[in-house]
Amino acid sequence: MRYRGREVGGEGRVQLIMESTLTARDRVGVQDFVLLENYTSEAAFIENLRRRFKENLIYTYIGSVLVSVNPYKHLEIYSKAHMERYRGVSFYEISPHIYAVSDNTYRALRTERKDQCILISGESGAGKTEASKKILQYYSTTCPISDNMSTLRDRLLQSTPVLEAFGNAKTLKNDNSSRFGKYMDVKFDFRGALIGGHILNYLLEKTRVVHQNHGERNFHIFYQLLEGAEPDLLTKLCLERNALKYQYLVKGCCSRVSSINDKNDWKTVRKALEITGFHEEEVEDLLNVIASVLHLGNLQFGEGEDGETEITTEPQHNYLSKLLGVDGADLKDALTHKKLTAKGEEMISPLNFEQAVAARDALAKAVYGRTFTWLVAKINQSLAFKDDMHNSSKGSSSVIGLLDIYGFEVFQHNSFEQFCINYCNEKLQQLFIELTLKSEQEDYESEGISWEPVKYFDNKIICDLVEEKHKGFISILDEECVRPGQPSDISFLEKLEDTLGGHAHFVTHKLSSGKTRKAVGREEFRLLHYAGEVNYTVSGFLDKNNDLLYRNLKEVICQSDSQILRQCFQREEVTDQKRPETAATQFKNSLAKLMDILMSKEPSYVRCIKPNDAKQPGRFDEALVRHQVKYLGLMENLRVRRAGFAYRRHYQAFLQRYKSLCPSTWPNWQGPLADGVATLVQHLGYTPEEYKLGRTKIFIRYPKTLFTTEDALEARRPSLALSLQTSWRGYRERSKYQRIRHAVIVIQSAWRGMKSRRRARRRRQAANIIRNFIRGFIYRHYERCPENQYFLDHQRFSFLMTLVRNLPKSVLDKSWPVPPPSLTEASEHLRRMRMQDMMRAYCRRIQPEWKKQMEQKVVASHIFNDQKENYPQSVPRLFVASRLNSEDLNLKVIQTLGSDKVKYGVPVTKYDRRGYKARPRQLLLTSSFAVLVAEAKLKQKIEYATLRGISVSSLSDGFLVLHVPSEDNKQKSDVVLQCDHVIEVVTKLATMADKINNVNVSQDSIRFVVSRGKEGIIDFTSGPVLKVSKGKKGHLLVTAPQLNPR
Ligand SMILES: Nc1ncnc2c1ncn2[C@@H]1O[C@H](COP(=O)(O)OP(=O)(O)O)[C@@H](O)[C@H]1O
Ligand SMILES: [Mg+2]
DSSP: OOOOOOOOOOOHHHHHHHHHHHHHHHHHHOOOOOGTTTTTTTHHHOOOOOHHHHTTTEEEEETTTTEEEEOOOOSSOSSHHHHHHEEEEOOOOOOOOOHHHHHHHHHHHHHOOEEEEEEOOOOSSHHHHHHHHHHHHHHHHHSSGGGGGGHHHHHHHHHHHHHHHHHOOOOOOOTTTEOSSSEEEEOOOOOOOOEEEEEEEEOOOTTTHHHOTOOOOOOOHHHHHHHHHHHHHHTTTTOSSSSSHHHHTTSSSSSOTOOOHHHHHHHHHHHHHHHHOOOHHHHHHHHHHHHHHHHHHHHHEEEOSSSOOEEEHHHHHHHHHHHHHHOOHHHHHHHHEEEEEEEEEEEEEOOOOHHHHHHHHHHHHHHEEEHHHHHHHHHHHHHHHHHHHSSSSSTTEEEEEEEEOOOOOOOOBBOOHHEEEEHHHHHHHHHIIIIIHHHHHHHHHHHTTTOOOOOOOTHHHHHHHOOOOTTTTHHHHHHHHHSOOOOOOOHHHHHHHHHHTTOOEEEETTTOHHHHHHHHHHHHHEEETTEEEEEEOOOTTHHHTTTTTOOHHHHHHHHHHHHHHHHHHHHHHHHHHHOOOHHHHHHHHHHHHHHHHHHTSSEEEEEEOOTTTTOOOOOOOOHHHHHHHHHHHHHHHHHHHHHHEEEEEEEEHHHHHHGGGGGGTOOOOOSSSSHHHHHHHHHTOOOOEEEEEOOSSSEEEEEHHOOOOOOOOOOOHHHOOOOHHHHHHHHHHHHHHHHHHHHHHHHHHHHHHHHHHHHHHHHHHHOOOOOOOOHHHTTTTOSSOOHHHHHHHHHEEEEEEEHOOOOOOOOSOOOOOOOOGGGGGHHHHHHHHHHHHHHHHHHHHOHHHHHHHHHHHHHHHHHHHTTTTHHHTTSSSSSSSSOOOOOGGHHHHHHHTTOOOOOEEEEEEEEEETTTTTTEEEEEESSSEEEEEEEEEEEEEEETTTTEEEEEEEEOOEEEEOOOSSOOSSSOOOOOEEEETHHHHHHHHHTTTGGGGGEEESSSSEEEEEEEEEEEEEEEEEEESSSEEOTTTTTTEEEEEEEOOO
């Protein structure tokens, strides 16, 4: 909502406007009657109205009530720019306007969050309908609209031409007189956006369908249809473009009116029907119904041969059955007969001429009246808030109700309809009195505000006269309608006279005398309404109240092809035996409901005044206006207003709304409410004459005081919003944080719980394992049993795992993990297997030469292992095939040896048996003997077969002695040799000569045969270096070099 012009400063502005208004007062009068100096003078009041009217200022306030005088001409004050000017601007800032009331009501709706209503009253032709249209236009133009209701704006506006076409007519009072009552709820959501509308309609003046007073017309739609419809459509509806041809349209002798353009209006209505969501078929149906009403009017009856009543206009009858979509014969029967149920039996009796005409008219009225109600229902559907239909959003939406109901009217002849209309106006006046004059004054008294009561006429007495139970007018009418015997309008009049005679507001010819008696006809009664005296013709009251439509006619229409008629006439109604409520009672009840609706809302008033009866612009008929001012109670209204206070509020509500404007009351006032309000207004700087504190309410005299306060609130709002936002955000973040924190704690505890449970489980398992382990350890030497099972398994497993990691990689690697006692045997097996395995692998890898080498080494091992000191050193040195190359061998020697190939040769030192002279020789080995060679000479040949043995010392010398037999002289005896490769030589020789077991390793000395019977001895000692010398006893002394221990 925008608040324009506030920057100037509310008070200053108001001051300015009021002053300028005052200076112009002589010319344009005052814009609020409250400012009238002589406020008790009716003449001054009317003069003010007149002055303003002459200046085309048709609106004037009495406080917050808007008085509007019909200008009967178009004024340039309803443009969009004007609407903008009044938006968000307070009442008193700018000249009075219907838009100001609209806007004020809208703002009250938004700020106070209470349903509002605008009551527009005034007599027929005073401008009520125009005012309500202006208000609706204002809302649909200026208010935001709900997103899903974009068509609502147009629908709201276009609902009016549709309803006016079907529900308005030209009367003597008004060329566009509403012949139905209309209460419309305009719905807003909590943001103030338009979200829908809903219309309640009240008693349509159906009689007009069949009869019009002189100078009046039927409902507009008939003329519009005949004037505007395309020829095709007319043909289809079997109509002619001539209103004079239709009996229902000629009664008033006034089918054309200069102020009305039926042709254009027809276009508007067609367009409006489309916009308000009527489908093509529905419009077609609707027009069929309208056309059928016209044909009904032209249906004539005559007397048949046997005196029975019959339809004489066959074509009309045919059109009718076609347009109504009913069976022709059935319709004919129903129009000329009636069905009676007596003692449970159905009887058909023929109608006489008058009865047939009445039945026809009743049908026309019923069809038209119900179609009008259907039309309203249809419009309501199109205005309905979509969500309303699914899930009600009542809680958040609020409404502004617009009441535009038929105004008080007096004609030459007044009938049941006028009675209802005027009764309705009595009720509205009563409401106005209740809410403004009475309650306001009562309020001052009950609140203890000093007060001089203002006298006013309370029309409750007239309302009671009409509606009181048992004794009231309507009760008497209803009673007469159901009375057995021959009730008639006259008998009803008599009953009225009996019952109401003597009532100050009821007069008849019989009851009165003198002048009055002349003025009231014999078949009339007079009611003294708040707005004037009205003579009602009693004839027709009973029929109209009964609103009778014969059951057989209803039955026929129930079977119609027309969707509309089928919806309007339901089967249940025909079968229902209960007597329907009379028209007057229905109307009374619906008015009571309407009063409840209006009472539940905060009202604003627009009081419309008609300046003249001739519908002429610029004419101000003082007498007529004075009369209206009087009966509308405007003077009393002004007096109460002037003496009273413009605004009152319960302390609680006032404090609640404005408490933010005073530090002592914000955010909450602790203590009595009255004290709180007093503190607040003091802080706001109210002067004593500006306000009064009652028992429960504060009364503020001038609107501008409140206006200034509102301004202050408006200025305060942003900072309030800010602090609300801040604390809300704070709260939101805090609660978000708390939620997250809580969630974190839950997750943490769940996680910790799980972790702990897992750890506890693991610990338990570990403890079990350890326990098993210890028990197993204790029982480890027992047979496998449950106690040691785990331990043993573990032991086996860990041993096997250790083994896998530490398996010896070569045959020489003798390492092997120590097995647990229980696995000693298995370990041995495994070890052996591993060894075999390695050996197999090793063997598979071995080459033939190497095999030979190994065989030799095995032999060497066999002979020397642990026997000879330098054996270990010899082990890694490889044996060679021969220590002599072929070129080292003498050719002669080779020739001598002939076929005996030298398999091995080695240079040696031979020591003579006697004298131990050292001589270099070659020792050659063949396959069957060994020879010692010196140069080209074979010195000694030793057959392997004769070789007795071989001796070596245990030390690290290179001596070897070949023992050969000495019996034979020719043969030389044992040979003493020294060689660097003693292990290799001895191994090869022992192998070739097959003397492996004949090698003797001596400890200290070797004895050998020098010659037969004579022995030589070689003594071996250890020393630092090899030394060979001759000993004292002829022994050969050999000092073997000491080897460093490995
Ligand atoms: N504010 C207005 N401006 C111009 N003409 C108006 C205004 N109010 C009423 N009229 C004229 O008076 C006629 C009757 O007004 P209407 O609102 O139909 O009366 P009511 O509903 O009170 O019977 C309208 O048709 C229109 O010609
Ligand atoms: Mg009207």
